[in-house]
Amino acid sequence: MSTPWQMARRAERLNPSTIREILKLTERPGIVSLAGGLPSPESFPIEAMRVATERVLRDTPKEALQYAASEGFAPLREWVAAEMATHGVVADASQVLITTGSQQGLDLVGKVLIDPGSRVAVESPTYLGALQAFAPYEPEFVAVEGDDEGPLPDSLSAAVQGGAKPRFVYLLPNFQNPSGRCVAAPRRLALVQRARELGLPIVEDNPYGDLWFDAPPPPPLSASAGDGAVYLGSFSKVLAPGLRLGYVIAPKALYPKLLQAKQAADLHTPGFNQRVVHEVIKGGFLKTHVPTIRARYKAQRDAMAAALTAHMPEGVRWNAPVGGMFFWLTLPPQIDATALLPQAVEAGMAYVPGATFFPNGGPGQHANTLRLSFVTATPAQIATAVAALATLLRAVGA
Amino acid sequence: MSTPWQMARRAERLNPSTIREILKLTERPGIVSLAGGLPSPESFPIEAMRVATERVLRDTPKEALQYAASEGFAPLREWVAAEMATHGVVADASQVLITTGSQQGLDLVGKVLIDPGSRVAVESPTYLGALQAFAPYEPEFVAVEGDDEGPLPDSLSAAVQGGAKPRFVYLLPNFQNPSGRCVAAPRRLALVQRARELGLPIVEDNPYGDLWFDAPPPPPLSASAGDGAVYLGSFSKVLAPGLRLGYVIAPKALYPKLLQAKQAADLHTPGFNQRVVHEVIKGGFLKTHVPTIRARYKAQRDAMAAALTAHMPEGVRWNAPVGGMFFWLTLPPQIDATALLPQAVEAGMAYVPGATFFPNGGPGQHANTLRLSFVTATPAQIATAVAALATLLRAVGA
Numbered sequence: 001m002s003t004p005w006q007m008a009r010r011a012e013r014l015n016p017s018t019i020r021e022i023l024k025l026t027e028r029p030g031i032v033s034l035a036g037g038l039p040s041p042e043s044f045p046i047e048a049m050r051v052a053t054e055r056v057l058r059d060t061p062k063e064a065l066q067y068a069a070s071e072g073f074a075p076l077r078e079w080v081a082a083e084m085a086t087h088g089v090v091a092d093a094s095q096v097l098i099t100t101g102s103q104q105g106l107d108l109v110g111k112v113l114i115d116p117g118s119r120v121a122v123e124s125p126t127y128l129g130a131l132q133a134f135a136p137y138e139p140e141f142v143a144v145e146g147d148d149e150g151p152l153p154d155s156l157s158a159a160v161q162g163g164a165k166p167r168f169v170y171l172l173p174n175f176q177n178p179s180g181r182c183v184a185a186p187r188r189l190a191l192v193q194r195a196r197e198l199g200l201p202i203v204e205d206n207p208y209g210d211l212w213f214d215a216p217p218p219p220p221l222s223a224s225a226g227d228g229a230v231y232l233g234s235f236s237k238v239l240a241p242g243l244r245l246g247y248v249i250a251p252k253a254l255y256p257k258l259l260q261a262k263q264a265a266d267l268h269t270p271g272f273n274q275r276v277v278h279e280v281i282k283g284g285f286l287k288t289h290v291p292t293i294r295a296r297y298k299a300q301r302d303a304m305a306a307a308l309t310a311h312m313p314e315g316v317r318w319n320a321p322v323g324g325m326f327f328w329l330t331l332p333p334q335i336d337a338t339a340l341l342p343q344a345v346e347a348g349m350a351y352v353p354g355a356t357f358f359p360n361g362g363p364g365q366h367a368n369t370l371r372l373s374f375v376t377a378t379p380a381q382i383a384t385a386v387a388a389l390a391t392l393l394r395a396v397g398a
Numbered sequence: 399m400s401t402p403w404q405m406a407r408r409a410e411r412l413n414p415s416t417i418r419e420i421l422k423l424t425e426r427p428g429i430v431s432l433a434g435g436l437p438s439p440e441s442f443p444i445e446a447m448r449v450a451t452e453r454v455l456r457d458t459p460k461e462a463l464q465y466a467a468s469e470g471f472a473p474l475r476e477w478v479a480a481e482m483a484t485h486g487v488v489a490d491a492s493q494v495l496i497t498t499g500s501q502q503g504l505d506l507v508g509k510v511l512i513d514p515g516s517r518v519a520v521e522s523p524t525y526l527g528a529l530q531a532f533a534p535y536e537p538e539f540v541a542v543e544g545d546d547e548g549p550l551p552d553s554l555s556a557a558v559q560g561g562a563k564p565r566f567v568y569l570l571p572n573f574q575n576p577s578g579r580c581v582a583a584p585r586r587l588a589l590v591q592r593a594r595e596l597g598l599p600i601v602e603d604n605p606y607g608d609l610w611f612d613a614p615p616p617p618p619l620s621a622s623a624g625d626g627a628v629y630l631g632s633f634s635k636v637l638a639p640g641l642r643l644g645y646v647i648a649p650k651a652l653y654p655k656l657l658q659a660k661q662a663a664d665l666h667t668p669g670f671n672q673r674v675v676h677e678v679i680k681g682g683f684l685k686t687h688v689p690t691i692r693a694r695y696k697a698q699r700d701a702m703a704a705a706l707t708a709h710m711p712e713g714v715r716w717n718a719p720v721g722g723m724f725f726w727l728t729l730p731p732q733i734d735a736t737a738l739l740p741q742a743v744e745a746g747m748a749y750v751p752g753a754t755f756f757p758n759g760g761p762g763q764h765a766n767t768l769r770l771s772f773v774t775a776t777p778a779q780i781a782t783a784v785a786a787l788a789t790l791l792r793a794v795g796a
Contacts, residue, residue: 264534
């Protein structure tokens with residue numbers, strides 16, 4: 001059938017989210033999904049939300065329901081600046097832009113910084129949502145290689161020398177999605193130093209930094225990168241993702257354009273949500289709430305580590321993460337995790353194939369990797385699902 | 399100072415919103431602003447919101463606070479499809495995409511349909527927020543001329559003949575922002591017919607359609623355009639803008655790409671907001687609530703019409719709008735409304751200069767036009783502000 005609609009070239013770079021399609025598949029009863037990165041709903045502060053919404057609708061209903069500033073709710077921006085100061089990031093509230101989830105921060109960064117053909121350096125593997133946010137702006141992704149300590153400074157140099165200088169390098173130092181890896185302090189400093197020498201800006205994404213189990217992670221890259229970094233944060237993992245509340249902290253050279261892109265994108269993030277979240281957190285709620293999430297996720301991490309140790313065949317490797325939400329598994333080289341997924345669902349569990357997290361990843365590349373989330377399922381469900389996966393892996397020759 | 403940040407070319411097309419900058423200027427006490435298109439906060443359904451938030455947090459708190467489908471909350475999508483059917487628009491819930499305000503709908507449409515250099519046909523004047531949403535995708539705007547009945551079909555033909563076919567024509571048939579003009583039924587059919595003949599897709603924006611004062615407007619263009627139109631709607635004007643809730647109804651040829659762009663932009667619109675709004679409206683609340691807004695705005699429209707008639711010098715022209723939120727004034731040709739604005743603020747009132755609403759508008763073009771909103775101020779404030787503007791206009795020779 002003929003259609004009058006002609007798509008923009010960038011629309012070719014938009015593709016369905018593999019993870020979201022898998023999530024749909026696994027919504028049917030009886031499947032234990034270790035696929036999605038859904039925070040445990042048991043951690044949602046429902047009573048605090050109830051009290052806060054009641055107060056906002058009692059004290060400032062008209063302000064909360066009216067159009068509002070594109071920059072965000074001023075007291076929330078001040079809260080963010082003060083909170084960042086405790087992590088060593090010196091930023092004024094005027095540098096804070098409240099976003100509709102940190103995913104929007106990625107979209108705005110892409111919109112303002114990426115021209116068609118621009119090179120953008122990303123970790124390999126990296127957060128799929130970032131690849132999806134950047135892709136419609138038609139960048140060429142350059143993979144930054146890493147080791148167990150994190151991305152390699154020499155790989156930043158290689159990325160810069162391999163062609164036009166990348167517009168930025170996108171880094172997730174804390175409990176990275178999908179690898180779970182936390183970058184140690186010396187590597188952080190080395191990366192910031194090398195990026196500065198190269199004149200390479202850093203886009204630092206930190207949705208998981210508060211979810212540490214034993215000790216807090218080292219200070220963010222932004223604590224030492226000055227005007228050379230933009231920082232993305234989120235309330236999705238410490239409060240609730242359904243509020244869609246994140247923030248960007250941007251250097252003065254970048255902030256006005258991000259703000260204008262934000263105005264064009266959705267005018268402003270819902271003021272009601274911003275005021276409710278500020279009401280929840282302003283008295284120090286997160287200081288008592290986040291430790292309960294850490295304890296919950298640590299127990300789930302322990303359950304998954306124990307189940308993996310108990311059940312997995314010898315050829316399967318993983319590192320126990322010290323925070324965040326994910327285990328990253330490497331299977332024997334002949335096993336294709338994407339091809340195996342339907343059988344896993346048949347066996348009652350789901351994961352995300354690792355290949356999907358690699359920039360420029362074609363079929364077969366990194367096919368023997370997968371990501372398991374330990375935050376949505378209970379320890380008992382985790383044990384069952386990991387055992388089922390192990391049985392399946394043995395059946396296919398692992 | 400040197401900076402490592404290199405902006406994308408499209409960032410040059412991002413500019414501060416004139417209206418939002420003026421709004422900041424007029425926040426100081428003592429100014430009656432007729433500038434912003436802020437719905438009257440008196441119309442916000444605070445009690446209904448209170449009841450609905452309480453219910454959502456009692457009955458489905460975990461679902462409301464968790465990540466959710468990018469398409470939107472299914473019952474809300476069904477509500478939208480059913481509501482549209484009463485306006486003659488046949489659409490399945492599967493064609494409804496919930497957006498973070500209808501501004502996001504504009505951004506997604508631009509992202510999916512506009513290549514750099516694509517021609518996009520727009521009314522002249524047109525909604526500034528649409529120009530701002532489309533601009534970063536680097537279109538060439540083509541002005542569609544109109545008369546008092548609305549845009550001219552022959553001007554659609556001219557837009558198509560003047561170069562490459564525009565990717566779409568953007569139309570606001572109901573109580574247009576800024577002109578207040580409502581397109582009559584025969585003109586609507588003529589526009590749809592001509593667009594179909596030309597193979598020119600229609601992007602129909604309808605934020606104000608429910609705000610009629612005497613009789614409902616004719617059916618939307620989308621009621622007769624079939625797969626040749628995408629429709630944008632909003633809850634901002636009938637409930638509250640601070641919730642940032644809008645929707646797009648898209649033909650099947652377009653929906654998947656809009657959905658993927660939505661995923662990349664902010665994953666999904668806050669599920670909490672979607673469930674609260676659905677809880678508010680599901681029992682027919684708008685059937686009794688919207689008439690109260692109509693009555694309120696009609697009284698304010700009457701107050702502004704009376705004040706204009708009583709105070710304005712002879713050389714100033716306007717048409718009383720039959721719905722929506724705005725009067726559009728044409729001043730004597732020698733008066734520049736942009737240049738005059740600081741004096742108006744000095745005199746205690748504010749408006750938006752009309753030049754800002756024209757595509758490709760340079761300095762001086764349509765300088766003698768301005769927009770007045772009658773929905774934020776009270777009738778008494780409207781009378782005072784219009785009188786002050788009239789005094790100023792006389793002082794500068796009108």
